[in-house]
Amino acid sequence: MIGVVSSPLHIASAEKLVQSPLNERVILVTGATGGVGHPLSLACARAGATVVLHGRIVRKLEALYDEIVAEGLPEPVILPLDLARAEASDFANVANALEAQFGRLDGLVHTAAMLGSLGPLEHQSFDMWLALLRVNVAAPMGLTRILVPLLTRAPDASVVFTLDSRGQEPRAYWGGYAVTKAAIAALARELADEWENRANLRVNAVVPGPIRSPLRRQTHPGEDPRELPDAEALVPLYRHLLAGQRKEDSEVLIDAQAWLAESVCATSLRP
Numbered sequence: 365m366i367g368v369v370s371s372p373l374h375i376a377s378a379e380k381l382v383q384s385p386l387n388e389r390v391i392l393v394t395g396a397t398g399g400v401g402h403p404l405s406l407a408c409a410r411a412g413a414t415v416v417l418h419g420r421i422v423r424k425l426e427a428l429y430d431e432i433v434a435e436g437l438p439e440p441v442i443l444p445l446d447l448a449r450a451e452a453s454d455f456a457n458v459a460n461a462l463e464a465q466f467g468r469l470d471g472l473v474h475t476a477a478m479l480g481s482l483g484p485l486e487h488q489s490f491d492m493w494l495a496l497l498r499v500n501v502a503a504p505m506g507l508t509r510i511l512v513p514l515l516t517r518a519p520d521a522s523v524v525f526t527l528d529s530r531g532q533e534p535r536a537y538w539g540g541y542a543v544t545k546a547a548i549a550a551l552a553r554e555l556a557d558e559w560e561n562r563a564n565l566r567v568n569a570v571v572p573g574p575i576r577s578p579l580r581r582q583t584h585p586g587e588d589p590r591e592l593p594d595a596e597a598l599v600p601l602y603r604h605l606l607a608g609q610r611k612e613d614s615e616v617l618i619d620a621q622a623w624l625a626e627s628v629c630a631t632s633l634r635p
Contacts, residue, residue: 374541374625377600378600382608386410389518390466391606392443394507395476397424397462399577400526404473407603409437416462418476432621447476447503448495455503459510468517471606473524474504474548479582480540486489493540500544505551515565522606525552525569527617532571541550549617554614556633566614568605569633572598573621583607 375381391408395401396417403627408415409432419425425442432440445454445591462469474511478499480492508523515521530538531545552569559565574580598620615633622629 374626374628375601375604375618377623377626378597381600381604382601383411383600384607385412386470386603388520389413389472389607390416390462390468391470391471392416392436392462393473393475394418394504395474396446397421397428398475398477399575399579399595400572400598400602401473401475402428403594404475404602405440406432407473407599408606409440410435411603413470414438414466415440415619416443417441418445420446421443425482436506437448445486446498448478450498450503450504450506451570452459455506455510455546458507459514462511462514467514469511469514470518470523471522471524471528472508472511472515473602474508475526475604476503477526477528477545477579478541479579479588480538482539482583484537485539488539490520493543496540496544497547500541501547501551502604504548508551508555516562520592520607521565522553522609523565524602524605525549525566527552527569527571529573549581552617553633557635560615560634566605566609566611567633568609570598570601570605571617571621573619573620587588597624 386408391413393401393405396405397419405415417425419429422444429440429442477620478496480496513619527549528545530542531549534542555567559567574592616630617633618630
């Protein structure tokens with residue numbers, strides 16, 4: 365049986381974390397043009413990975429593609445897909461295309477998220493909740509499920525879920541966003557339990573906390589962004605989870621703000 369992290373633990377600072385090269389690895393980042401996704405996609409490409417860039421807006425994906433190619437990095441792959449409308453067949457098409465082109469997948473990072481509307485429950489739209497469920501829960505499940513065979517073919521594969529503190533500690537007026545983030549945390553826990561004895565598959569979850577990002581600007585419009593850490597500050601953590609982390613250290617939920625403060629920051633995803 366793989367060892368379990370049963371109590372809070374410390375993860376090394378960005379300067380001391382193991383950052384293994386990503387040469388010849390294939391990494392899929394959902395929400396690749398977003399707050400965490402953009403700097404992470406660039407960092408993975410700079411580390412040698414072929415990055416599959418998922419997003420909803422083609423123009424933004426093309427701009428990120430050009431940015432990577434301009435640096436002479438491995439040519440990325442663009443994956444435009446609206447998760448609010450995606451069907452199981454769309455995810456199957458993604459898996460088929462990746463299998464045909466690469467034959468495996470080494471990493472899957474879920475950063476795509478939909479905020480919806482904040483406010484009292486009686487003021488929230490049923491249709492909006494359905495969209496939130498599709499983007500924040502059904503899409504990560506559907507994409508992960510269909511890609512497990514490709515992840516299994518990699519000698520060391522990693523899946524990273526991006527959570528939110530409001531999913532861990534729901535509060536008034538956060539509506540479907542908090543509920544769906546709680547649900548995706550449950551999915552991460554289930555997967556950690558399922559993969560306990562699968563030596564080449566790792567799963568982790570990160571709670572970024574307050575960072576400078578487009579989503580944070582929506583939820584806290586009056587906040588001075590200069591007082592927040594930049595999303596790029598979390599890239600070394602995500603990089604370590606993609607390559608560098610040992611199996612016995614995986615299956616953890618990480619409070620990124622505590623990690624930035626070089627404090628105890630991780631607890632087991634499994635009971």
